[in-house]
Amino acid sequence: MRIARYGEPGQERPFAADRDGVWRDLSPLVDDVTGATLQTVLGADLAALPEVHPQGRVGPPLAGIGKVICVGLNYRDHAAETGAAIPDEPILFMKAPDTVVGATDPVLIPLGSTKTDWEVELAVVIGREARYLSSPADSAAHIAGYAISHDVSERAFQLERGGQWDKGKNCETFNPFGPMLVSADEVADPQALRLRLSVNGVVMQDGTTADMVFGVDHLVWYISQFMVLRPGDVINTGTPAGVALGRADAPYLRPGDVVEIEIDGLGAQRQEVAQA
Numbered sequence: 001m002r003i004a005r006y007g008e009p010g011q012e013r014p015f016a017a018d019r020d021g022v023w024r025d026l027s028p029l030v031d032d033v034t035g036a037t038l039q040t041v042l043g044a045d046l047a048a049l050p051e052v053h054p055q056g057r058v059g060p061p062l063a064g065i066g067k068v069i070c071v072g073l074n075y076r077d078h079a080a081e082t083g084a085a086i087p088d089e090p091i092l093f094m095k096a097p098d099t100v101v102g103a104t105d106p107v108l109i110p111l112g113s114t115k116t117d118w119e120v121e122l123a124v125v126i127g128r129e130a131r132y133l134s135s136p137a138d139s140a141a142h143i144a145g146y147a148i149s150h151d152v153s154e155r156a157f158q159l160e161r162g163g164q165w166d167k168g169k170n171c172e173t174f175n176p177f178g179p180m181l182v183s184a185d186e187v188a189d190p191q192a193l194r195l196r197l198s199v200n201g202v203v204m205q206d207g208t209t210a211d212m213v214f215g216v217d218h219l220v221w222y223i224s225q226f227m228v229l230r231p232g233d234v235i236n237t238g239t240p241a242g243v244a245l246g247r248a249d250a251p252y253l254r255p256g257d258v259v260e261i262e263i264d265g266l267g268a269q270r271q272e273v274a275q276a
Contacts, residue, residue: 001042001183003033003145005059009102012059016046019186024049033181034064035232038127038144042183059102061147061181062125066233068095068175069223070121070151072165074238075211081246090214090222093165095151095175095236103179103269107152108276109255110171115155116253116273119239120197120205120261122190123149124216125181130229139220142229145183146190148263149236150176150197150271155245155252172276177234179267186265190216193264195240200258204250207240 004023005012014026014033024046030037072091073079079086109116127144152175158168187193190209197205209215214222219235229235244252253259253273261269 001046001186003041003061003181004054004179005033005061005063006054006056007059008057009059012063014041015052015054016041016044018046023052023054025052032063033061035066035230038231042127042144057102058104058179060100060177061179062177062232062234064232065097065100066230068097068100068234068236070095070169070236071214071219071238074213075207075240076213077207077211077241078239078243078246079213081241081243086213090219092223092226093169096170099170099173099175100177101173101175103148103176103267104271105173105176106274107150107176107253107259107271108171108173108274109253110154110157110276113154113156114252115244117153117155117244118197118199118204118253118259119151119153119243120195120263121149121151121236121239122193122195122209122263123147123177124220124235124237126229126233126235127231129231130220130224133221133224136217136221139217140184142220143184143216144231145181146187146266147178147181148261148266148269149234150259150261150269151236151239152176176269176271179269182266195263197242197259197261199250199253204247205240205242207242211240212238
C-alpha cells in the first residue's frame, strides 16, 4: 500500500493506493493518517473506498508524528568523507516533529546560515509500539513502512557553535518527508535501495542502503533499548557520501537552488531553496 496526503498545510486529506495504482479516498475510514490510525489504514479494503485523482500540494504522508529519531554517520562512505571513525554503536540525535514539511515544500535557509547542507535518507515509520525488543529479528513486526526524508543540516550551527547537534538540525523546514509512505510489505529489502540527490541538476549523492553501518532492523531494536518507539514515530537512518560538508567541489545551499531526491520505490522529492 502507498499512503499520501494532499492539501494545504493543516488541511491535508488522506489517500491510499494498492499495487494497482488506483488512489482511494481514506476519509470515509479515518479522519487522517496518524500513528493511532496506521493499522486501520494498512488493514483496509481499499476497493471498497471511493476512487479519486489527488491533485495539488503533497503534504507529509503522516500527521501527528510523535518524534523523529536520527542516526548519524551510519554510512561507511559518509563517515570516510567527513574524516570520522565508524561508530561502535549508532549515534542518535533528535529532530522536532515541527521540522517536517511536504516533499515539494520550500527549504528555508536560516538567518545567519553559511553552511546549509543536504542529506537524502531512508525513513522508517513505526507501526506498533516497540519497547526493549529482544533482538533485531523482532524489529520487522514493528515497522509500518518506509518513506524519503531530507535531513537538512546547518553545519556551522551543528558543529561550530558548541553543545549538541540540535542547533543545526531543527531549523524550520529542515525535514521534507514523503511524498508517500510505502508499506513494509512492498519493500522487499530495505538494505538494497538506491538513494540519489542532485542540486541544480548535478548529482551529489548516489548511494545504497547496503552501505549502512547498522541496518534498519538493528536500528529499531537498538533504539528500543533507550526509548519507547510508538506508532507514528519516524527514524531517519543516515545518509550516504556526497554531502557538501565532505566535498570540496560543491558550495552549500543558497536561495534559488533546486534539490531533487529519489529512493527506489519510494517516489521523489523536489524542493526550491529560499531565504527564511
